[in-house]
Amino acid sequence: MPYQLPDSELNLRERLYFPEVIQGVGIIMKQFLRNFFFGRQKDPDVLARDRSLSQNATIAYPEERVPYPPAYRGLHRLVPREDGRPRCVACYMCATICPAQCIYIEAGEYPDDPIEKYPVKFVIDELRCVVCGFCVEACPKDAIRMDTGEHAPPSYTRAAQVWDEKRLLRGPPVSYQNDPWLRRGSPSISPEKLQEMRARAKPFPLNATDEYAQTPGFSVRALASEAKGK
Ligand code: SF4
Ligand code: SF4
Numbered sequence: 001m002p003y004q005l006p007d008s009e010l011n012l013r014e015r016l017y018f019p020e021v022i023q024g025v026g027i028i029m030k031q032f033l034r035n036f037f038f039g040r041q042k043d044p045d046v047l048a049r050d051r052s053l054s055q056n057a058t059i060a061y062p063e064e065r066v067p068y069p070p071a072y073r074g075l076h077r078l079v080p081r082e083d084g085r086p087r088c089v090a091c092y093m094c095a096t097i098c099p100a101q102c103i104y105i106e107a108g109e110y111p112d113d114p115i116e117k118y119p120v121k122f123v124i125d126e127l128r129c130v131v132c133g134f135c136v137e138a139c140p141k142d143a144i145r146m147d148t149g150e151h152a153p154p155s156y157t158r159a160a161q162v163w164d165e166k167r168l169l170r171g172p173p174v175s176y177q178n179d180p181w182l183r184r185g186s187p188s189i190s191p192e193k194l195q196e197m198r199a200r201a202k203p204f205p206l207n208a209t210d211e212y213a214q215t216p217g218f219s220v221r222a223l224a225s226e227a228k229g230k
C-alpha cells in the first residue's frame with residue numbers, strides 16, 4: 001500500500017527557504033558531533049549499544065569484531081585425536097559429496113598400524129568452497145568441522161587460500177567411545193596414551209546441536225559472550 005503523504009501548502013517560514021536550510025544543517029551537525037564524540041562504542045553487539053549517545057551501528061573492523069552466530073560455518077579444520085593425528089580415515093566421503101569439488105585427498109596407511117588409513121594429503125581450496133557444510137555432515141568420523149568461528153583470511157595470492165593438512169589439523173582433540181582405534185587398540189598408540197584417550201572419550205552424540213562441536217572450551221557461543229563482556 002502506498003504511503004499517504006500530506007500535501008499541505010507551504011507556510012511563510014518554509015517559503016522563506018533559509019530557515020529550513022539552517023534547520024537541516026543543524027540536524028546534520030548535531031548528528032555529526034554526536035557520532036564524532038560518542039560513535040566509537042566498543043560493544044560488538046551493536047544493538048546493545050547506548051542509543052541515547054549514538055545511533056552509530058558501524059564496526060571499526062578489523063580492530064572491532066562481531067562474534068559470528070553459533071551456527072556460523074567457519075573455516076574448516078581437521079579434528080585431531082588426542083595423540084595429535086587426524087581423526088580422518090581418508091574415506092573420501094567429504095570429497096565425494098562436495099558440490100564445489102574443492103577437497104583433494106590422498107590416502108595412506110600408517111606403517112605401524114596395518115588397519116588404519118590416514119590422509120597423506122588433504123587439501124581444501126577455500127576459494128572454491130561454497131560453505132555448504134556438506135563435508136561436515138557426510139563425515140562418518142567427525143573428522144572435519146567448520147566450528148573455528150573464523151572466515152577465510154584475506155590474501156594476495158590464490159595459493160594462500162589452498163589449505164593443506166598441516167594448516168587444517170588444529171583445534172581441540174576429540175575422542176568418542178566407539179572410535180575403532182580406541183576399541184581395538186592400536187600399535188601406533190602407547191598403552192598409557194590409549195588408557196588416557198579411553199578415559200576422555202565421550203559417547204557419540206545422537207543429535208547435533210548448535211554447539212555442534214560439543215567440545216568443552218571450544219564453543220562459538222562462549223566466544224561470543226566473552227567478546228560481549230569486553
Ligand atoms: S563446505 Fe561444501 S563446498 Fe566447502 S568443502 Fe565442504 S562440501 Fe565442499
Ligand atoms: S574428513 Fe571425514 S569424510 Fe572426509 S575423508 Fe576424512 S573421514 Fe572421510
